[in-house]
Each structure stands twice: as C-alpha cells, then as structure tokens.
Amino acid sequence: MKKIELHVHLDGSVRPKTISELLNIDLKEAFNLSCLDHQANSLKEYLTKFAIPLKAMQTKENLKRIAKELAQDLLKDDVIYAEIRFAPHKHLENNLSLDEVITSVLEGLREVPLKTNLILCMMREYSFTKNLEVLKLAKKYLNKGVVAIDLAGNEALYPVLNYQKLFTIAKKENIPYTIHAGEADGPESVINAINLKAKRIGHGIRAIESKEALKLIKEQNITLEVCPKSNLDTNIYNTLSKHPLLNLYQKNIHTTINTDNRTVSNITLNETYQTLKDTFNFTTDDFLQMNKWAIEAAFISPKEKQELLQLLLK
Numbered sequence: 235m236k237k238i239e240l241h242v243h244l245d246g247s248v249r250p251k252t253i254s255e256l257l258n259i260d261l262k263e264a265f266n267l268s269c270l271d272h273q274a275n276s277l278k279e280y281l282t283k284f285a286i287p288l289k290a291m292q293t294k295e296n297l298k299r300i301a302k303e304l305a306q307d308l309l310k311d312d313v314i315y316a317e318i319r320f321a322p323h324k325h326l327e328n329n330l331s332l333d334e335v336i337t338s339v340l341e342g343l344r345e346v347p348l349k350t351n352l353i354l355c356m357m358r359e360y361s362f363t364k365n366l367e368v369l370k371l372a373k374k375y376l377n378k379g380v381v382a383i384d385l386a387g388n389e390a391l392y393p394v395l396n397y398q399k400l401f402t403i404a405k406k407e408n409i410p411y412t413i414h415a416g417e418a419d420g421p422e423s424v425i426n427a428i429n430l431k432a433k434r435i436g437h438g439i440r441a442i443e444s445k446e447a448l449k450l451i452k453e454q455n456i457t458l459e460v461c462p463k464s465n466l467d468t469n470i471y472n473t474l475s476k477h478p479l480l481n482l483y484q485k486n487i488h489t490t491i492n493t494d495n496r497t498v499s500n501i502t503l504n505e506t507y508q509t510l511k512d513t514f515n516f517t518t519d520d521f522l523q524m525n526k527w528a529i530e531a532a533f534i535s536p537k538e539k540q541e542l543l544q545l546l547l548k
C-alpha cells in the first residue's frame with residue numbers, strides 16, 4: 235500500500251554497499267559497523283552506529299548520492315511522501331559550508347520522482363549557538379526543501395526543557411517543529427515537549443505510561459511519529475508484542491508508522507508494516523487511517539495535503 239514516512243534519518247539510512255564503496259572498506263565490515271545485529275543496551279550504544287555512515291557523508295557528491303539513494307529506497311517501499319531529517323553540522327569535517335550541505339542533499343533528493351522535504355535536526359549535545367544556526371538555516375530554506383526543525387540526540391542525558399528558548403524562537407519565526415521525546419526519557423518528556431508547543435513528537439510512545447500525557451496528546455491533537463523497530467533496537471521494549479503502538483492506536487491517539495534509521499535497524503518500511511500486521515493484526519484500514527493522520531500532520535500546505543490524500547486513496 236501507499237505510505238507516508240515522517241520520521242527517517244538520512245545518516246541512519248545509508249546503504250551499507252554505498253558506505254563500503256565510498257570508504258573503500260569491505261561490505262561485510264560496512265554492514266557490521268552501521269547495522270545493529272542485536273538489541274543495543276541503550277540509545278547511547280545505538281547512536282554509535284552513526285559514526286561510519288557520517289564518515290562517508292562529508293563531500294557534496296557523497297551527500298547527493300546518499301540522499302538520492304534514500305529517496306529511491308523510499309520509492310521501493312511505495313512511499314508517496316517523506317520528510318527526511320538530518321543534522322547539517324555533522325557534515326562539516328571536509329570544510330563544506332552549511333549551505334553546501336543542505337543544497338547537496340536537496341539536489342540528490344530532486345533526482346528522484348518522489349515528493350520529499352527536509353527536517354533539520356538540532357542536537358541535544360550542541361551548544362545553544364550551534365542549534366540557533368540550525369534554526370536560522372531552516373528559516374532560510376523554509377518551503378524551499380526544508381519544512382521544519384527537530385531536536386535529536388540522547389534524550390535521557392539532555393531534558394527537553396533545556397531547549398525552551400530555541401523553540402520559543404522557532405514559534406515566533408513560524409518554523410514548524412517536532413521533538414524527539416518519550417523514548418529513552420519517560421512520559422514527562424512528552425508532556426514537556428507538548429508544553430513547548432510541539433505538534434508532533436518523535437516516538438512519544440512512553441506517553442502510554444501517563445494518563446496526563448495521553449490526555450494532553452488527545453486535547454492538543456498531537457501526532458506521534460512511531461518507529462517500532464527502533465524502539466526494540468534501543469531496548470525500550472524487548473519484543474514487538476510489548477510495544478504500545480496497538481494500545482495507543484486503540485485509544486485513538488494519532489500514531490504514524492516510520493523506520494527511524496533503516497540501516498541501523500536493518501529494516502524497510504514494508505517490513506515494518508508486515509511485522510506490525512503479523513503481531514497486532516492491523517488491517518489495511520488501520521494502516522490507511524495512520525497514513526491519513528500522517529498526511530494531516532505533515533509539514534506541508536493544506537492544498538498539498540489534499541493532493542496527497544487523493545494520491546493515497548487512488
């Protein structure tokens with residue numbers, strides 16, 4: 235079926251074959267260094283899998299190729315619209331400018347006939363100044379390939395509220411945003427992200443642990459970007475059957491299905507849907523509902539949403 239993907243990281247979704255070719259290392263080694271072959275003990279361990287792909291993402295040509303290949307992989311999953319995210323500052327080791335990083339990624343995406351937009355990630359471990367640069371970049375490219383900002387990185391070490399000032403600026407500048415919360419950190423991080431006026435939460439699944447969080451999500455029509463395989467890989471749940479997606483869906487919480495990091499988790503979106511169907515008996519109508527919610531929450535204009543909805547239902 236046709237799908238929308240709202241939560242996929244570029245650096246976590248580089249084909250191992252491409253890493254092998256660009257860094258001139260053995261394919262098996264590239265695979266081992268970029269994919270988890272077991273559950274990580276923590277988000278921190280999971281995050282170590284990004285070092286190798288990032289090494290291959292330091293030139294214009296490589297960024298262009300990697301962006302293009304991700305768009306091709308999304309097409310193979312019957313994705314009709316994707317919001318791809320990445321942190322521009324992670325690609326400056328070879329003296330590229332932030333503008334060159336963004337334009338290279340956009341060029342790569344535009345080579346593939348798929349509607350895509352970028353979300354620029356501020357990082358929890360970055361300084362205020364650096365994250366402010368991301369915010370300014372988003373403003374500069376807003377609706378020219380970039381549609382929003384995000385806050386990524388290790389949730390447990392850096393609470394959402396540390397970034398209040400940045401989101402206040404984003405709100406004032408009319409830059410849409412989503413915030414990673416409620417994965418490594420508990421439900422209070424979801425509450426805090428909503429209080430910072432986020433309309434979408436990256437993961438957010440641990441809201442299930444708090445009535446207050448669930449109430450807020452409902453009242454404020456918040457959409458959760460759920461990435462089930464990723465939550466297993468970071469050891470939030472040890473089997474899919476324990477994942478709260480079905481429970482959240484049954485509570486009529488706006489849940490959407492995403493991969494997060496295709497390479498790190500060694501998964502496609504089609505495989506994600508298949509395992510969810512096998513585990514929770516989701517029907518095509520259930521999946522259709524989640525994709526409608528994804529369109530509703532996409533960082534695009536009402537007219538584009540209408541067009542996308544027609545395409546989804548065709």
Ligand SMILES: [Zn+2]
Nearest residue numbers: 243414436494
């Ligand atoms: Zn993520």
